[in-house]
Amino acid sequence: MKFIFTLPVLMFGIYLFPNMTEGEDTVATQDDWTDCVEQYDSKWGDEDCSQCHAFADTYKALLRNKCSEAIDLKCCVQEENKTWRCFAWFEVTAGDTVAPYACKGNGKIIWWSRKAGDTGTPFPTNEEVNAMYKD
Numbered sequence: 616m617k618f619i620f621t622l623p624v625l626m627f628g629i630y631l632f633p634n635m636t637e638g639e640d641t642v643a644t645q646d647d648w649t650d651c652v653e654q655y656d657s658k659w660g661d662e663d664c665s666q667c668h669a670f671a672d673t674y675k676a677l678l679r680n681k682c683s684e685a686i687d688l689k690c691c692v693q694e695e696n697k698t699w700r701c702f703a704w705f706e707v708t709a710g711d712t713v714a715p716y717a718c719k720g721n722g723k724i725i726w727w728s729r730k731a732g733d734t735g736t737p738f739p740t741n742e743e744v745n746a747m748y749k750d
Contacts, residue, residue, distance in 0.1 A: 655677055669719075672719040681709075694721070
């Protein structure tokens with residue numbers, strides 16, 4: 616009798632959790648897409664930041680998509696006054712680079728990424744970023 620009860624329960628469990636044994640073939644999560652972003656360099660006082668009035672305190676991060684698929688990327692760089700200057704790029708292809716900056720930066724940077732075109736995974740708004748990361 617126990618065998619009859621156990622078999623349906625076991626089959627139900629396999630049906631509910633089919634990806635538990637698939638390993639590498641599972642669908643990427645949002646965190647997996649964030650892992651596609653690599654900060655490979657940064658620069659202080661870069662004169663290429665044309666939006667900044669003074670260059671001495673400018674902080675620029677250099678980020679690259681190290682995955683084989685295109686991603687959408689939102690990146691924020693913190694200013695000295697603790698507010699975040701945010702940027703978004705869409706369809707960043709494999710190996711492409713982006714350069715977010717802060718005019719009077721403190722060296723802090725955060726980012727989010729998702730599979731290119733995945734509008735079902737929203738990025739935080741600039742207001743949400745500034746509210747959540749006041750530090």
